[in-house]
Amino acid sequence: MTDAETRLAEFWDQTGAPARDLIFELGVQQAIARRRLLIDVAGLTVGVLVVGAFVLAFGRDALAGAGVPVASFDAVGPILAAVAAIGAAMLWFGRAPADEA
Amino acid sequence: MSEPDADLVAAARRGSQRAFQQLVERHQQAVRGFLRRACADARDADDLAQETFLTAWSSLLLYRGGASVRSWLCAIAWKKSLTLRRSRGRERRRHDSLEATPPSDLGAEARMDLAAALHGLPDEQRAAVALCLGGDFSHSEAAEALGLPLGTIKSHVQRGRAKLLAVLGGPDD
Numbered sequence: 001m002t003d004a005e006t007r008l009a010e011f012w013d014q015t016g017a018p019a020r021d022l023i024f025e026l027g028v029q030q031a032i033a034r035r036r037l038l039i040d041v042a043g044l045t046v047g048v049l050v051v052g053a054f055v056l057a058f059g060r061d062a063l064a065g066a067g068v069p070v071a072s073f074d075a076v077g078p079i080l081a082a083v084a085a086i087g088a089a090m091l092w093f094g095r096a097p098a099d100e101a
Numbered sequence: 102m103s104e105p106d107a108d109l110v111a112a113a114r115r116g117s118q119r120a121f122q123q124l125v126e127r128h129q130q131a132v133r134g135f136l137r138r139a140c141a142d143a144r145d146a147d148d149l150a151q152e153t154f155l156t157a158w159s160s161l162l163l164y165r166g167g168a169s170v171r172s173w174l175c176a177i178a179w180k181k182s183l184t185l186r187r188s189r190g191r192e193r194r195r196h197d198s199l200e201a202t203p204p205s206d207l208g209a210e211a212r213m214d215l216a217a218a219l220h221g222l223p224d225e226q227r228a229a230v231a232l233c234l235g236g237d238f239s240h241s242e243a244a245e246a247l248g249l250p251l252g253t254i255k256s257h258v259q260r261g262r263a264k265l266l267a268v269l270g271g272p273d274d
Binding site for chain 2: 003004005007008011012014015016017018019020021024025027028029031032035
């Protein structure tokens with residue numbers, strides 16, 4: 001190997017990246033966790049909107065059909081919202097850890 | 102014995118964060134090293150490397166297994182670096198990061214000259230040199246990563262190497 005080749009090899013050594021870099025790896029892990037959270041929240045939001053729209057569209061008829069005395073559907077709204085929120089929270093906190101998926 | 106990349110990719114597709122993290126550990130050096138040599142700035146290089154892994158994570162289903170994982174990652178990294186460069190233009194100095202390397206026998210002047218020569222190479226030639234000479238990529242892997250014919254890669258590496266050696270006063274054949 002000539003002197004120039006040796007110095008070129010040294011240049012490559014100096015401009016490389018370390019074999020391990022925990023800060024970088026942690027940064028990637030956090031970026032993925034943020035992305036995963038966004039995806040989960042977006043999915044949950046869509047789910048809640050779909051259920052909400054369904055309830056708004058068919059809730060009154062469904063309750064009436066089930067024989068539930070509903071004087072005012074508006075009065076049932078907060079109860080349904082609470083049930084939906086509790087269901088969403090149960091789904092959220094009941095998720096399997098990523099590595100068990 | 103460590104798991105093959107293909108198994109880790111399969112596990113990551115099933116949602117294993119640990120498997121993907123192993124891929125990051127295994128290939129971060131190659132991706133970051135490539136970007137540091139091919140990019141304008143070390144900070145850009147590491148940001149791009151992080152974006153590369155994030156894109157890879159969300160595109161796991163697109164990985165077909167034809168190329169090695171590190172070639173696939175470097176292909177993503179290369180596309181990102183070209184996009185950044187096009188969007189940013191040439192307003193920033195191109196060899197800041199390489200000048201900031203620690204002192205050594207190589208000498209600051211020679212290091213700066215080499216950095217300037219490296220960044221003076223055409224984009225594809227610089228990328229081929231960074232992968233095959235700077236990294237330990239084979240010509241075939243570099244061809245996969247850069248989406249270029251094998252012969253073109255060989256030619257880029259040979260010419261790029263000659264230009265860099267000429268800067269150091271070595272043989273430029």
